Amino acid sequence: MLTPATHSTDVKFADLVMRVSGEGADAWRVHYEAVAARERGGDVIILSVGDPDLATPAEVTARAVAALHAGDTHYVPAAGRTALREAIAAAHARRTGQPVGPDNVVYFSGAQNALFVASMCLAGPGDEVVTFEPLYPTYPATVEVSGARLVRAPASPACRPDLEALAPLISSRTRAIFWATPNNPSGVILNDAELACIGALARRHDLWLVSDEVYAGLAPDGRVPSLAAQLPEQVVTIGSLSKSHAMTGWRAGWLVGPRALAGHAERLAMCMLFGLPGFVQQAALTALELAPQAEARIREYCRMREERFAVGVRGISGVNALRPEAGMFMLLDVSGTGLSGAAFVRELYAAEAVAVMDGAAFGAATAHCVRVCFATDEATLDEACVRLRRFCAALRRRRA
Ligand SMILES: Cc1ncc(COP(=O)(O)O)c(C=O)c1O
Numbered sequence: 127m128l129t130p131a132t133h134s135t136d137v138k139f140a141d142l143v144m145r146v147s148g149e150g151a152d153a154w155r156v157h158y159e160a161v162a163a164r165e166r167g168g169d170v171i172i173l174s175v176g177d178p179d180l181a182t183p184a185e186v187t188a189r190a191v192a193a194l195h196a197g198d199t200h201y202v203p204a205a206g207r208t209a210l211r212e213a214i215a216a217a218h219a220r221r222t223g224q225p226v227g228p229d230n231v232v233y234f235s236g237a238q239n240a241l242f243v244a245s246m247c248l249a250g251p252g253d254e255v256v257t258f259e260p261l262y263p264t265y266p267a268t269v270e271v272s273g274a275r276l277v278r279a280p281a282s283p284a285c286r287p288d289l290e291a292l293a294p295l296i297s298s299r300t301r302a303i304f305w306a307t308p309n310n311p312s313g314v315i316l317n318d319a320e321l322a323c324i325g326a327l328a329r330r331h332d333l334w335l336v337s338d339e340v341y342a343g344l345a346p347d348g349r350v351p352s353l354a355a356q357l358p359e360q361v362v363t364i365g366s367l368s369k370s371h372a373m374t375g376w377r378a379g380w381l382v383g384p385r386a387l388a389g390h391a392e393r394l395a396m397c398m399l400f401g402l403p404g405f406v407q408q409a410a411l412t413a414l415e416l417a418p419q420a421e422a423r424i425r426e427y428c429r430m431r432e433e434r435f436a437v438g439v440r441g442i443s444g445v446n447a448l449r450p451e452a453g454m455f456m457l458l459d460v461s462g463t464g465l466s467g468a469a470f471v472r473e474l475y476a477a478e479a480v481a482v483m484d485g486a487a488f489g490a491a492t493a494h495c496v497r498v499c500f501a502t503d504e505a506t507l508d509e510a511c512v513r514l515r516r517f518c519a520a521l522r523r524r525r526a
Pocket of ligand 1: 238262340366379
């Protein structure tokens with residue numbers, strides 16, 4: 127058999143390849159195993175990824191199809207079309223109270239892409255970026271790809287940022303604080319008092335504040351407390367249509383921030399993307415027009431599924447549900463089973479073919495938990511609860 131082609135050890139990769147190959151990638155191992163098993167026709171239940179099983183609103187798809195037929199298949203400006211950036215700016219202004227225009231906005235291929243660009247534009251080698259645990263598993267690589275070091279601020283037992291522990295982590299090397307609100311995986315929404323404390327630190331130490339609000343549309347009334355209006359020169363808000371509109375595969379997201387940052391981000395978008403598909407941008411415009419209905423739909427959907435899942439796991443031996451304020455995830459504290467989150471994920475998948483995510487992927491504070499995405503159909507959710515209950519009962523019998 128031919129050995130697969132590989133590189134000569136005399137040619138070197140850039141240092142950054144090491145910075146993006148860490149724990150974030152490992153966290154997805156069981157998930158990808160489950161996806162591969164499903165593709166082979168296996169009876170697996172995948173609750174490991176935040177991808178609602180709702181369809182994209184029909185009007186959005188229709189607009190994309192019409193735009194394709196009308197020939198919107200050519201190059202588009204790197205920052206995104208002005209009409210779309212105006213619509214994003216208007217939606218941001220309504221949500222946060224910060225008056226912004228299209229020059230404050232750059233359109234990207236999802237929030238993940240916008241986070242990457244924010245990271246590259248705001249910090250570099252020798253700098254530090256602080257984030258709060260529990261944190262979304264792509265953050266370490268997304269932050270450290272720039273050469274900056276990620277500093278993790280611990281969480282309180284209730285999964286809220288430990289603000290007393292935060293202040294001493296800020297040093298002359300700190301350039302930015304990144305967070306997600308509502309949080310993935312905990313569903314915690316940063317409140318005004320917490321934001322005031324973070325804002326004071328940012329003022330005192332001249333820090334960037336990057337607020338990942340990809341789940342904001344799922345929060346009560348579709349909004350979360352924000353520092354954007356109070357600190358417009360330092361706050362960068364990240365958003366997307368992925369979660370609010372069930373549009374994860376469309377890759378439509380953005381960054382809103384000071385004009386100078388938007389200029390740098392646009393130049394990075396130019397050399398990285400050279401513009402994104404125009405027919406998707408037309409669809410994104412329709413999606414923004416529909417935002418009130420689309421967001422109300424997903425909020426109601428998540429509310430009902432969250433309730434159903436919480437009822438379904440009630441009384442499972444060794445499992446305690448930590449109910450979220452918003453979003454599509456629930457943390458299950460599995461410490462009562464005697465297993466760590468990682469062992470629970472492996473053993474549950476091996477025994478019952480249910481894929482969930484190891485809480486340790488989000489930091490030490492949730493290593494005794496697993497994360498479950500409940501945004502799926504009722505039958506699948508009910509079957510997942512049956513399998514979870516059976517797995518935990520078998521565990522208990524084994525240990526008795
Ligand atoms: C906190 C957080 N930020 C960003 C993203 C990426 O979102 P998008 O699909 O818009 O790239 C996710 C996806 O799960 C997320 O949970």
